[in-house]
Every structure is written in C-alpha cells, then in structure tokens.
C-alpha cells in the first residue's frame with residue numbers, strides 16, 4: 001500500500017489564474033526552508049524513505065546530491081543534514097513513489113501528451129520500463145531491453161555516416177557513464193557530443209582557457225572560507241546553490257566582505273538564515289552583501305573594465321605577479337586609458353561613485369574570490385566578460401594564493417566531470433590519442449556539433465538520430481519553435497531518462513525512452529554493488545553510492561545502457577571490452593586513469609574519504625598552460641547593448657521551485673510569486689512608460705536582427721502577467737523554459753556559441 005503522505009500526480013496543468021503576488025523576501029533559507037524541504041520530501045517519498053535518503057545525502061559514504069555542483073565540506077566538517085531545501089526537492093523528485101508504467105502510456109495518446117506542460121509530465125512519476133513510439137503510432141508501447149538495443153543499433157549502423165547521429169549529455173551523468181558514452185560515440189565514428197554546458201558555462205570554459213590555460217575555476221572551498229572579499233556576479237545562490245550560503249556565512253564570520261553584482265536584489269545575496277544553526281533558525285540571520293550593485297543586464301564587461309581602469313589608476317596592481325606570471329599588460333593598460341565613462345554609465349546603469357565603491361573593495365582586499373554563473377555567461381559578450389573578470393584577478397594577483405581565485409559556479413551536479421571525461425565536440429588530439437592507445441580504436445578527429453550546431457543539423461536534415469543521456473533538450477534549448485520542428489524531422493529520437501519530459505512527447509518519426517536508475521538508487525549491474533564518481537565545481541572528485549531500492553526492477557544504470565547498446569551496435573569483435581566495462585565499473589576507472597589527464601590511480605583515489613582534487617596548474621603552482629606560458633590579459637572593446645525605444649532587455653531565469661526544465665512547484669517564494677509562472681518582472685516606471693499597468697496581461701515579442709545577414713525576425717510567447725519588481729530601468733525578467741521560444745537560435749555568445757538567454761530584446765504587447 002502506498003504511504004498516505006504521497007501526493008497524487010496533478011491531473012491538470014498549471015492554472016495561471018491562481019497566481020498571487022506578494023512582497024519579495026530579504027532573507028533566504030531559515031526554518032521555512034527546512035519545513036518546505038521536509039514537506040516536499042515526505043509528500044513524494046513517504047516518511048521512511050525520506051529519513052533513509054536525506055541522511056545519506058552528501059555524506060562521505062552516501063550519495064552526491066543530484067542538484068547543483070557546489071562542493072561538500074571536508075570529511076569531519078559535514079553537518080548531519082548536509083543538504084538544502086532545493087537539494088531535498090531534487091532528491092524527492094527522483095525518489096517519488098509515483099510510477100509511469102505501460103498502463104499510463106496506454107491511457108494517454110500522444111495527441112494529449114504533447115499538450116502537457118513539463119510540470120504535469122514530470123509530476124506523473126518515474127518511468128519504469130523501456131517504451132517505443134513506432135512510426136505513425138498514437139501511443140508509446142513497451143518493448144524489451146534487447147529489442148530496444150537492437151532497434152537503435154540497427155538505425156545507427158544504417159546511417160550513411162556516423163555524423164548523422166547526435167549524442168547529447170545533460171550534467172547529471174556520472175564520470176563512468178560519461179566516459180563510456182563518449183567512447184561509444186567515438187567508436188562509432190563521430191564527435192557529435194553536445195552537452196548542457198554548451199548552454200551554460202561554455203563561455204567560462206572558452207574565456208578561462210584563453211586567459212589562464214584551463215577552463216575551470218581555481219578555488220577550493222577553503223579559499224571561499226578564507227577570502228577577504230567574495231564577488232558574486234550574475235548568480236542567485238539562495239535558490240540555485242543554497243549550500244553556498246553556508247560557505248559565505250563562514251567567510252563573513254571570519255571577516256570577509258561580499259560584493260553582489262546583479263540587476264535583482266536576490267534574497268540570498270542580502271541576508272541568510274542558516275537552517276543548520278540555532279541562531280539561523282530563530283534569529284535575524286547573517287547580513288551577506290556589503291555592497292549590491294544593481295547592474296543593468298549585460299553591463300558586466302563594462303563594469304569590470306571600469307574597475308580595472310581604476311585599479312591601474314590607483315596603483316592597486318600586484319606588479320610582482322603581473323611581471324612574473326602575465327602577458328599583455330602594457331596593451332591592456334593602454335586600452336584602459338581610453339575608457340569612456342559615459343559608455344560605462346550607459347552599459348551598467350551605475351554611477352561612477354558606485355563603480356568606485358566596488359573598485360575600492362577589490363583594491364582593499366588582499367585575497368578575493370570571484371564567483372559567477374548564468375548572469376555572466378549567457379550574453380553575446382560573455383567570453384569577453386569572463387576574460388575581463390580574469391583581467392581584474394590578474395591585476396590583483398588573485399590566482400594561486402589562499403583565499404583567492406576564480407570561481408565559476410557550475411550548474412548540474414556533474415557537468416564539470418562530464419567534460420573532464422571527454423564529453424565535448426572538440427576534445428584535443430592528446431585525449432583522442434590516449435583513447436586510441438587504450439582501446440585500439442580510431443577516434444574521428446574532425447570536431448562535432450555543439451548544441452546549437454546539433455539543432456541546425458537536425459533542422460537541415462544532415463543529422464537523423466538524436467540520443468539524449470538525460471536532460472530535456474527540446475525544452476532547454478533556445479528557439480523552441482525551431483528546435484521542436486528540428487526534432488520532429490528526425491528519424492529517431494532516443495532518451496535515457498528518469499522522468500517524462502517535453503523531449504519525449506515532441507519526437508522523431510520513431511522514439512525510444514530508456515529508463516535509467518537515478519543517483520539515489522542501488523546499482524547492482526553485473527551482480528555486484530557498483531558505485532560511480534563525480535566532480536564538483538571545484539574539481540574535487542569523489543564516489544557516490546545510491547542507497548535506495550530502485551523504482552522498478554526493469555531499470556538499468558546508464559553505464560549498463562550505454563555498454564549494452566555499444567555491444568549491440570558494434571558487435572562482439574569490437575576492440576572495446578564493453579561487457580567487461582559494464583560488469584565492473586572499476587575497469588572503467590582503470591581506463592579513465594590511463595586516458596584522462598590528472599586521473600592517475602583514479603580507481604583508488606575516488607574511494608578515499610572525501611575523494612581527491614584534480615590538478616589545476618594556475619591554482620597549484622601559478623603555472624599557466626597557455627601558448628605563451630603566462631596568464632593572458634585580454635583586450636576587449638567595451639560594448640553597450642543597444643535596446644531600441646519602447647523595448648526591454650529580458651533575462652530568462654529560474655524560479656525557486658524548479659530545476660531547469662523540471663518544475664517542482666509553482667512558488668518563487670523569495671520573489672513573492674506564488675501559484676503560477678507566466679510573469680514578466682518589470683521596473684515600475686517602465687510599466688507606466690509602456691502604457692501598461694501592474695497586473696496587465698501581455699504577450700512577449702522578441703525582436704532580433706542577425707548581424708551577419710541583416711535579417712530581422714520576431715518570436716512570440718503569449719500571456720504573461722506584468723509584475724512591478726525592483727531592478728534597473730529597461731530590464732525585465734521572466735522564467736525559463738516558458739520564455740525559450742523568444743531566444744533566437746542565431747543569437748549566441750561570440751567564441752563559445754552559448755545562446756544569449758540573458759539578453760533578449762522584447763516588446764510587450766497587450767495580450768490579444
């Protein structure tokens with residue numbers, strides 16, 4: 001019998017007429033967060049499973065949270081409850097007792113499912129057996145695993161070229177699964193390995209690789225604790241990385257200052273009530289940000305350039321660091337000499353006094369950690385912006401010393417690990433050589449498609465099969481209209497998934513769903529208890545052991561699915577020992593040790609308590625693996641994003657009740673939005689100037705001109721309620737993925753090809 005606590009799946013979709021707006025909160029977390037976490041967990045999992053699950057979350061012998069990539073404290077320094085409200089929601093989402101079995105699919109024709117929101121689809125429960133939608137079929141039907149592998153294997157073998165297949169990865173995939181997945185794609189003969197990172201921190205990877213020679217952050221959790229100043233730009237940790245707030249509280253306790261750079265005054269940036277300390281539960285909490293700069297959307301490049309110019313002017317430069325470790329300083333200083341303060345004002349919306357105040361905080365700190373996330377990476381100028389942040393760190397010598405460094409805060413819990421394991425359409429030849437040497441295969445050398453390239457290839461018919469290792473490509477990708485049409489044109493779309501989502505109901509001519517074990521579940525592949533490993537945002541790698549009984553006996557692990565598929569596709573004669581890798585993941589770890597740089601003795605090291613940290617030359621020894629052997633100052637033109645009269649610059653962001661396209665609930669508690677999602681937050685005066693009123697219903701129309709072709713195009717998303725919300729003039733915010741139809745496929749960050757989801761020019765039309 002099912003626990004009486006288990007909530008029923010919703011029978012209807014979101015009813016936006018229930019929407020209610022209240023005042024935004026100042027403080028994040030505290031008792032409300034604990035209460036909400038427990039309520040959600042018990043509703044989904046029942047009390048026993050909740051207790052069993054949450055006590056193992058992020059513990060040394062437990063499992064890694066499926067939520068964000070924020071690191072765990074060292075063993076011995078962890079709380080009994082080392083998780084946050086949103087981590088608990090992520091776990092409950094996976095450990096739900098609701099099931100989507102063959103009866104569900106028999107009851108719901110595709111004509112109905114394709115009208116459902118991701119909220120409804122995801123809340124129906126865990127998928128329990130492989131399903132196929134045959135060409136022209138009206139319903140998904142069950143099929144056996146062997147038949148599923150045979151079908152997919154045959155389609156892959158029949159392609160004219162392996163480059164007609166695309167292998168996407170979302171960032172929850174473990175290192176072991178990621179390693180065999182890229183090995184399979186390359187054994188087949190393609191580098192088409194797009195991932196969610198292409199829409200996320202790609203600008204960080206591109207920018208940092210050019211500036212410091214490695215695309216990852218240079219800090220440890222201790223550095224955050226020991227910093228004198230923590231800069232947080234374009235990130236909403238109270239919602240998306242709540243455990244970061246505990247680290248910031250620790251830094252504050254030791255005297256650190258915090259500088260928040262964000263168009264919105266996000267609750268977690270202002271004040272924090274730690275649910276894990278008695279004071280945090282009952283008291284007023286810790287004030288976090290010492291200075292909040294309400295930067296105009298897209299103004300960060302100008303802001304950091306202006307800060308750099310002040311640091312140089314004031315002589316607040318670590319000249320010894322610059323002389324020993326950097327290249328390009330003179331050109332950079334010459335460029336800063338031409339700084340146009342009017343342009344800085346237009347780009348940032350900030351006064352010179354505000355910029356000077358921020359620069360003084362940086363000049364006055366001997367150890368600064370610079371954090372950033374999507375508010376920095378999803379713009380046309382994002383690579384340049386990341387490099388400008390790095391420029392400031394270089395001026396201050398803030399790399400490779402305690403309490404200082406660059407800290408891109410990653411999204412998905414293993415997105416960084418997946419890239420380390422070779423999930424990238426352009427892995428360097430050194431990696432491919434090692435792969436060839438280890439397995440006796442000949443990996444292709446030509447670069448593959450990234451996310452945007454994959455959509456274009458599907459749209460143009462040059463790609464025919466899409467396989468997703470987790471994720472929800474159709475909903476997460478930009479330009480929903482174009483992406484959905486591209487998907488529908490595919491011969492075959494395949495998803496390895498835990499829950500139903502939009503990418504299963506917008507599909508190719510044939511579609512397959514292959515249901516996988518989640519990270520919270522026991523993995524007995526090959527008849528033994530397997531574990532996997534993951535890498536967090538600070539390059540720390542450790543093992544993860546799922547404690548729970550699987551949602552169904554038919555589920556298979558991602559490693560099992562990939563290796564079995566590879567065996568079915570490539571045959572028994574293929575040089576990679578697919579079955580051996582599948583039956584003992586330690587074999588995969590031994591191969592990782594020989595192929596992936598920095599992973600010597602991988603199998604042994606992941607099992608040490610707390611795991612190990614991958615080498616990072618700039619952090620470890622101030623060695624910069626760039627062409628010049630030094631950290632590179634970047635000279636970037638200061639740009640001001642032009643928004644035509646009567647238009648707003650829209651950012652698409654996350655509410656407090658979602659994980660990317662998975663919608664947990666309908667409350668964005670800290671921002672005071674309850675019971676609905678179709679809102680557009682605008683400045684009070686802009687609402688008046690546009691002839692609208694608070695509460696009015698509008699359609700959002702994005703306007704975009706392709707700079708290469710000069711072609712102008714418009715995209716629409718209908719029925720949003722206007723909500724007056726404090727932010728710089730000319731800016732607006734609305735939730736992703738409802739706004740993805742507005743993000744043009746052609747609008748991408750220069751250098752990284754990341755869709756510009758945080759700067760969409762829109763006009764608001766009264767809803768028709």
Ligand SMILES: Nc1nc2c(c(=O)[nH]1)N[C@H]1C(S)=C(S)[C@@H](COP(=O)(O)OP(=O)(O)OC[C@H]3O[C@@H](n4cnc5c(=O)[nH]c(N)nc54)[C@H](O)[C@@H]3O)O[C@H]1N2
Nearest residue numbers: 086234235236240297298373374375411412653654659660
């Ligand atoms: N609970 C939960 N946790 C998550 C996720 C989730 O959906 N839910 N998603 C995960 C993933 S994959 C990721 S990548 C991360 C995302 O973590 P965030 O980057 O925090 O996510 P967003 O909601 O996109 O928030 C972007 C922030 O940047 C600000 N911003 C927007 N434009 C600009 C700008 O031009 N300049 C500056 N300075 N700020 C700007 C916004 O106001 C907002 O505070 O979180 C991860 N963790």
Ligand SMILES: Nc1nc2c(c(=O)[nH]1)N[C@H]1C(S)=C(S)[C@@H](COP(=O)(O)OP(=O)(O)OC[C@H]3O[C@@H](n4cnc5c(=O)[nH]c(N)nc54)[C@H](O)[C@@H]3O)O[C@H]1N2
Nearest residue numbers: 170196200470471472476496497499501652660661736757
């Ligand atoms: N407009 C706009 N678009 C954006 C963004 C934005 O800020 N604005 N952010 C971008 C960012 S940062 C990212 S990272 C992408 C996210 O893009 P994705 O990673 O593709 O999307 P998710 O919503 O995280 O994927 C959720 C699905 O993953 C599956 N899943 C969950 N857990 C598991 C598991 O353990 N195994 C397997 N096999 N499947 C699992 C479930 O079926 C679930 O429905 O979206 C990007 N898109």
Ligand SMILES: [Mo]
Nearest residue numbers: 200201411412
């Ligand atoms: Mo992300």
